[in-house]
Amino acid sequence: MDHEEQAALLAPSPEFLSTVPVYPLIHALKKDVIRTIDSALTWDQLTASDINFTIVRPIVLKYAKLKNMAVVYACLVNRAYFLEESENDLAYAGIMLSRATLCEILAMKLLSHFASNHITLVAVLTTSWSPLAGASPEVIEEVKQVLGSNANVSDAQSALEMAISTQAKQFISSPVAQKVVNDIYTGRIVFSTVATRSMLADNYKPKAITIYDCRDAPFLDHYRLRVPKYGAILEFLNFACLLLTFVLCLSNKDAAQMTLWEVVFIIFAVAFTLEEYTAATEHGWIIYIANMWNVFDTSFILVFLCYVTLRVKGLSNGDLESSEMAFDVLACGACILFPRLAFFAVSNSVVVLSLRAMIAEFVFFMTIAAICFSGLLFTLWTLGKENWTLKKIAWLMVQIWFGNTYLSFGQAESFHPFFGPILMTTFAALSNTLLLTILISILSNTVARIDANATQEHLFQFAISTIEGVKTDALFSYQLPLNLLAFVVLKPASYIVTPRTLHTLNVFLIKATSFPILIVIGVYERYFASGQSLRESSVDAAHTLFNSLPRQIKNMPFIEALVGSTSSNLYEAIFELDDPTGPGLFDESDEEEDVPRLRSVASHDTLASADGVRRRPSHVNLAPRLPHRTISPGPQGSPRRRVISALDLGVASAEVTSGGRSPLSKFFTHVDPPTGAGAGQGHVEASMRRVETILDDLRDLPVHRLKDEMRELQERQARIEQLLLTLTRGMRSSDTGTSKLK
Structure with a gap:
């Protein structure tokens, strides 16, 4: 990699990040979202094509022009605000939830504008932003007065942490965000943030956002313990x-x-x-x-x-x-x-995720049921306190709840001869029939919901575990129970020694206590990790050995299932040939005649010869011919259609070569003037007849049909307005008659 490419991958400096205005951006987004959304809309409605082009896209383009790296964080802060407002103001909860959803959509679309530079993308998601950055001192003082004198106004969070706290699962499961999360998880991206709430902070030498290269890193790299x-x-x-x-x-x-x-x-x-x-x-x-x-x-x-x-x-x-x-x-x-x-x-599999959600729903439902039946427990204890204790009654109710219905009929009269059977029969019917059916329905719906959103839930939990893995506290680099030793030694030292000395002591203890682990990690990343020479040579040797086997052995079902089918390699080799040799399938002249395409034709002014005499072409095409549809890779490798601007067209032509000339081309085609006097009059008559013929052809163009349809629509609209006016007059007259009767 040369110096220019390496400079393009450098992360933004801390000095630049500290100057990014965040507070004005948060309030500007809040105003635009409130001004835009004034009705309850679902996720599908907000992502529909009409809403996207009329509402979402203008806001995205407006804030993308700022090139502010904190814009994604500001969108998620506004999402947190609207989610809280939806809980406080139930009358407008639907609108607030729609605004929160719009903030998540804006964050997803704005994040894609930073995807061209991977290091910048990582900085957008992992940089800890302060919500008061860029605010005036008066605003900061007002915030301190609102929160109290002991409040920490410098508390910062990253965009990924805000997405987790606001349950922005669509944002986290997006491919752009997951690319960053995967790189952080595997250790390809290395960074460290300043610890502000740590038990033992080591902020002397924070590590900037870089792409890890084992060839440049030290062999015993203690930062790899935080991967x-x-x-x-x-x-x-x-x-x-x-x-x-x-x-x-x-x-x-x-x-x-x-x-x-x-x-x-x-x-x-x-x-x-x-x-x-x-x-x-x-x-x-x-x-x-x-x-x-x-x-x-x-x-x-x-x-x-x-x-x-x-x-x-x-x-x-x-x-x-x-x-x-x-x-x-x-x-x-x-x-x-x-x-x-x-x-x-299997912490993030679908079965475990469903089981975890079912346990949460079950505990919640059982808590509600216990609260509801506490009244019945007190009633039974009041009626039969001579024979029953509170503990025995509770245990009896638990047995009845889980299926021992005969106990309710056998022990009913021991509470009260009249009310006992009624109360116990009612409790048995409710617990074993109604509430149990409701519980089964709730658990079934929970499983169906988790199964439908299993991918999002899996990626959400994966992002949480990844963010928890990248911890800045010094104690996380020690293994159990050596973190107790580090805490006992380094915590008192942090109050005495300088930050440089504390950092040196911390690094020495980490390497001393994790020496075997660091050796294993260093050997693995240099020789056995993906992309290393030893592993690649081993894979090449295995492929060479497989290719040297006889065809009968390679076509065995077990070997083919283990190694893979050779047809996939054949298909891959076919598509690796960008410009295959040999004659084309179609002749170039036939292709030009059959396929309409856009073509730039020089104007009359550019067709001047070297002696200054302007020469005209044999024919000028006014309708542009459509180009061959070429596919060019986009910025992320995705194919996109090549867009031809008006500057590329020059003087366009209107002739479609696949058929006869159109009426417009016939009308505007240049014809050489006649040479003789008699021929001039004949030429005029022929031109007049040609004009009449062309005008007859113009009547058949779609423009006239479009005018007829527009006229029909206008007449229909007039009839509807007349009908509405009649209905309005009828309603007014009925209201007048009612008022007179009153």
Whole structure:
């Protein structure tokens, strides 16, 4: 790559990004969206061709001319505003949701204007923008007064983070956005942002947005530990170690004293808790909880905290019962840890996504049902408190809810001889017939909805995990439980040493604690990753060996299914020939006669000879002939039709060579003047007859039919207006008569 190409790939400097106005852009977009959308429209209606060309396209072109890199972020900020307004103002909720949808569509279309430069595209999506950038000091002071003196007005977010927090799934699943997300996930794009909410921030040397090249990077590159692709593998190994220590802790439990495996498990669990808390602090609770698996991790952390509380109480007081209860509570964590490890490999499949959504709907429905039947629980307890306790009644109701209907009839009279059977029969009918049917319908609709939008949901969860993987907190570069060591050493040092010294100490600890991992990553990226010489040579050797096999072996079904059909290679080789040799299928003269095309013809003024005498062509075509339809690649490699402007046409012609000359061409065709006097009069008469013939031909042109249709439409419109006027007069007369009667 030469110097010019390398300079074209450079990311915008931090100084330039700090001068980008964001605050005026947000309010300008808000005004245009409010002025444009004043009715409730769906996504399909907003993306229809008429709405797109009349509403969306003018706004996109207006803001694309600014070339402001924060325009996508501003669209998503407005989406967040309109979504909040839809919840606060229910009367205009439909309009607000339509405006929020329009903001997402604008963000998608404006993002494509930055797709020509990949580094700029990455900067648009990953740069943390401050919403008050470009605002006046008076505006900033007013915002501080509204939010309070302790509010952080410099809190910045990227466009991808705003898309996640606003549930802009269409935007995230767009091909342009997914290109950036995939490059970030695989580590092809490397960047780091300034940490503002980290537990341990190392902002001394922020890494600019660059395209990673292993040939220029150091062999032990500690930044590769923050690549989401490698982070997912390391997270799986850390979770497997946590699960292993969990099983060994419960297998060797001792209520009287702590065992070695219990101590190891507590260390791993505390390190896991610190990692999850740091992730929630770094990206905010909204983005953290948007990943459903983080809910499971948080649930296990709560179980672990309950276990630690009961275990400390039991050991300090010598209470064996509390210690036993602590292990019982910890055993319940297996219901979370085992499925969590199993779902690591298939965390974003359609089945898991459907199961996760069904669990959420089921919990919500059961919570509503429990609240509704709490009144019946209190009623039964009031009627039968002599024979029943509140706990027994609740357990009886749970049994009836899940199918033991005969219990409702057997125990009904024990509550009350008259009201007992009525209440228990009503509860059994509602729980086993009505509410159970509703629950099944809700879960079926949830599965159908997830199945229809499985791709968007999968890409949305993939974007969340990718953004969580690119974390700027220094603790994320350490593996469990070494992050506890880094926290104990570096956190107190951050208050004492300079940022440069803290950065040096942090890099030394990362390389010392992750030395084997960095060696494995370095060897993989230099020799075994996609595009490296060793892997390419191995693939070429395998293809050479396959091509050397006999035809009978290559056509075996198993070998063909394993390697692939050779016909695909044949088709690929055919299309690699851009200019095939040999005679053409059609003759050039026949092609010119049969295919109408646009052709530029020189004017009379340009046909002057060298001696200054202007010469005319033999014939001048006034109707342009249509060109051959050539396909040229677009900026992103997609084919597009070649657009021929008016400058390319010059003096156009109107003759279509596939048939006879048109009436216009006959009328305007230049004819040589006669030479003789008698021939002049004959020529005039012939010209007059030709003009009459041409005028008769002009009557058959579509222009006259168009005029007739326009005249018919005008008459129809007049009749409709007359009918409306008559109806209006009738309504006025009826209103007048009614008022007189009153």
